Amino acid sequence: MQKFLRDPGGLGRGYPVIGATSVQFTHADPVYIDSSGFLALATAGGLILGYYCGAGETMSATNQTVEKECPDYVYAKDVEMVFGADQDATQTDIGAYCDFGTVTTGAFELNLAASTSAGLFVLGFDPDGEADNDAVVVMAAELQILGYAQV
Numbered sequence: 772m773q774k775f776l777r778d779p780g781g782l783g784r785g786y787p788v789i790g791a792t793s794v795q796f797t798h799a800d801p802v803y804i805d806s807s808g809f810l811a812l813a814t815a816g817g818l819i820l821g822y823y824c825g826a827g828e829t830m831s832a833t834n835q836t837v838e839k840e841c842p843d844y845v846y847a848k849d850v851e852m853v854f855g856a857d858q859d860a861t862q863t864d865i866g867a868y869c870d871f872g873t874v875t876t877g878a879f880e881l882n883l884a885a886s887t888s889a890g891l892f893v894l895g896f897d898p899d900g901e902a903d904n905d906a907v908v909v910m911a912a913e914l915q916i917l918g919y920a921q922v
Contacts, residue, residue: 773799774853784844788808788841789808791805793829796825798827801847802820807835810842814871815871818914822845823843848911852908852909853909855881856869857873857880859896859905860904864907865893868890868891870882870888888913891909891912893908895907
């Protein structure tokens with residue numbers, strides 16, 4: 772269910788960063804730069820740099836040292852995304868913060884039930900008007916590029 776909803780700034784691609792070894796990237800996956808300086812999938816409760824915007828690819832087992840492929844991504848600032856959630860969203864979820872509960876490529880899922888930090892800000896739900904209340908619209912609230920301590 773994960774997809775881009777709106778990129779009002781039309782920010783274009785992020786600066787090239789070598790993909791972490793053996794990581795699979797799927798369209799709209801949240802990404803960050805890991806402690807070794809490589810692009811990897813975002814973690815539950817972690818900071819977000821951006822979102823993978825390619826069609827999908829898997830880094831080789833020697834990508835960090837040999838191929839040095841740099842996956843395409845856009846910075847997360849001002850980008851609205853849609854992700855599935857662990858439960859139906861309600862009006863009281865709007866304006867709340869949440870994290871990812873599932874961090875699997877192509878199947879990231881929000882944890883609306885319990886959040887330990889504030890990685891994402893909930894803007895709304897059911898963006899396509901299909902009575903799909905577990906399709907939740909979010910924006911990254913804790914951007915890796917800002918360099919502040921997480922809440």
